[in-house]
Amino acid sequence: MDALDAMQTRRTVGRLVDPAPDDAALARAFQAAVAAPDHKRLRPWRFLVITGDARKQLGGLMAQSLKQRKPDVSSEDMERESGKSLRAPMIITVVAKIDKTASIPEIEQTLATGAATQNLMLALHAQGYGTAWKTGPGSYSQVVRDGLGLASGDQIVGFIYAGSMSAQPPAMAPANWQDYVSAWSGTA
Numbered sequence: 001m002d003a004l005d006a007m008q009t010r011r012t013v014g015r016l017v018d019p020a021p022d023d024a025a026l027a028r029a030f031q032a033a034v035a036a037p038d039h040k041r042l043r044p045w046r047f048l049v050i051t052g053d054a055r056k057q058l059g060g061l062m063a064q065s066l067k068q069r070k071p072d073v074s075s076e077d078m079e080r081e082s083g084k085s086l087r088a089p090m091i092i093t094v095v096a097k098i099d100k101t102a103s104i105p106e107i108e109q110t111l112a113t114g115a116a117t118q119n120l121m122l123a124l125h126a127q128g129y130g131t132a133w134k135t136g137p138g139s140y141s142q143v144v145r146d147g148l149g150l151a152s153g154d155q156i157v158g159f160i161y162a163g164s165m166s167a168q169p170p171a172m173a174p175a176n177w178q179d180y181v182s183a184w185s186g187t188a
């Protein structure tokens, strides 16, 4: 699959099943991720690969975070929340390790990590795996950040659910690029 095909055919995959990306596919995907543009080569990206029972622990952290936001949450909703992390055989938590002392603005460090995330997803897709980028309140919650052992400047950019596809995701009409592009010819 060439790069243009990968970019135009990647879709969020709702149902991800075993097997997770193998070591060789992961190595290629991470190599692609760390090739992302990155102002001053700060390399702010970090990737936590979560598989097996560790996913349950992540789910537990998500449920704790929900309980903190909604103290009267039902046990069913707690269970549902903690079960979400089992919806894929692998979750790659992408973290922007923000260097507040750097001359590069924080937003640029976050953007570089977002670019790495997209490279990671495209590289997995090009190798036949499915992915889904998830965030939600849990990704901004202290309980989850602490549970994952993150430092105070670290930001969770996303949880990339990864695995094999049990079915192709439904085709979606592509956005019309003409709706978003215009020429700027300067001011008179």
Ligand SMILES: Cc1cc2nc3c(=O)[nH]c(=O)nc-3n(C[C@H](O)[C@H](O)[C@H](O)COP(=O)(O)O)c2cc1C
Binding pocket: 010, 011, 012, 013, 132, 133, 134, 135, 136, 157, 158
């Ligand atoms: C920063 C970011 C956060 C996202 N968070 C979520 C999320 O929490 N839940 C979700 O279902 N999708 C999430 N998505 C995925 C988008 O919903 C998805 O990309 C969009 O629906 C377009 O579908 P596509 O990926 O198939 O093109 C996120 C995407 C980005 C870029």
